[in-house]
Amino acid sequence: MRKFAIGAVLSGALAAAAVAVPSAHADTVVGDTKVSNVVVNGGKDVAVGTTNKVTFKVTFTASDPAGVTSGQTYLYHGTWSDPDAFWTQDSDAGTTCTSGTTVTCTSTYTIVPEYDLHYNALAGTWHIGAYAKAKDGDSAKKTDVGTFHVQRYSKLTVNASPEPVAKGKAITVAGKLSRANWEDHLYHGYTGQPVKLQFRKAGSSTYSTVKTVNSDSSGNLRTTVTASADGYWRYYFAGTSTTPAAKATGDYLDVK
Template sequence: MRMRTAATVLSGALVLSALVLPGGAQAAEHPGAATDLRALASQSVQPKDALGGTTFKNGVVNKGKDIVLGVTGKKAVPVTFTAFDEEGLALTMAFLWQGTDSSSTDTITGALGTDDNPVCTETTVEGGYSYSCKTVFTIDPAVDFKDGNGIAGPWKLFLGAYDLYANASADDDVAKASIKRAAKLTVNASPEPVKKGKTITVTGKLTRADWSTGRTTGYATQPVKLQFRKKGSSAWTTLKTIKTSRTGALSTTTKAGSDGDYRFVFAGTFTTGSATAPGDFVDVR
């Protein structure tokens, strides 16, 4: 009799007991690695080779958005994908990895904090069975990222599955994701109030998460836009672009023209998320 639920129809321990990690790798030493990370093929098989005939597509990590993390607080990262197999699946597996070799112990991260296999809904289609799958990776930077900030950057989604005959299939690049350090901007415009035509000094600071220390630190030599919004308007105008100091500090001047708000805007980088300071209102008299 066929079994219907991909994530629960067969015990992972039963299916995987005779199999080992590709390339002889063991559970990842990378921060946040799932403790039960298992192989999806034999030692002689690399990801994308199919012992089984399962195919994967439509992988989406965090709804297609960057995974931006501060130094504290857990973040739930949803993952969805679809799978197809002519014979039907016993279970599916998913994890994020970073680097050049998904079977390397220093690049595999497992499911970043969760030991649960994806939950899949089976649908009978022409030629076999289609599965709509989902899971959630729970990331705690204070625990998972203690080894440093090198974790920030591009990641790939590895998906694997076992069919009902314990044949393994894997694809190590179904989708891409970016894990970034959270950034924060402050702003202060003075004096307040100010006479029209006089100089306004706008100061602030750009900081970002430092996972290795569990603190926030200044982000040096980064371009930041100074913007102004006239009172009663919803549109922001960029006045100039300046760079942060070695400590992440910002300081610039502008002429007072009319009542309105000033703010700093940081676009973000390859490893760091964007940030926008709340507007600081200046009364011009």
């Protein structure tokens, strides 16, 4: 696999690929080669933590009456002419195409957060480009055929107390919403975010939202509710463009 980054986003071995810096005149089509249907990670966003390697695929359709020989994909943050980060793979090192006049090309990317992500500002919208070369020398390059999100992985905890508790008494449900920080590779509280407190009655398979609680300046969550029945309490965060959704494992509370 080969990667290249603009600026100082990647370092070490992963920044060593000899890929040309994007030009302002990016889209080029020679002949009747076409690229379309670019999909990143099966249509899902890419969430990256602090130490875990994340592998995902990028696929696209390429066509030419003479047949397609190779393909390439581009992922970049910012603009094509002046990207903050730029990842690509060539056909010999990470992109494979099926045979024929209309083919599917697939690139495999592996993100290592310690090397590939050093700035939290890189979370959010990324752009996608694709290139295909035909057997007769024709080619097509499209540099902004879609977008996806690279997100800072999130975690959510919950604890309902006291337990057991008498029916009709108050209980406190505490927790914390945190997310990956790519600059120090630790998890920190995600502040000022609306998080749903949900309850699932014992014997049921469905959670219902009881109220919404905002995380404080440290990402902590805390609220008081009335105990009415045995069941599970959890917090649920819907996510943002920079941070994926998260849900805590339900905490069972015995109500006497």
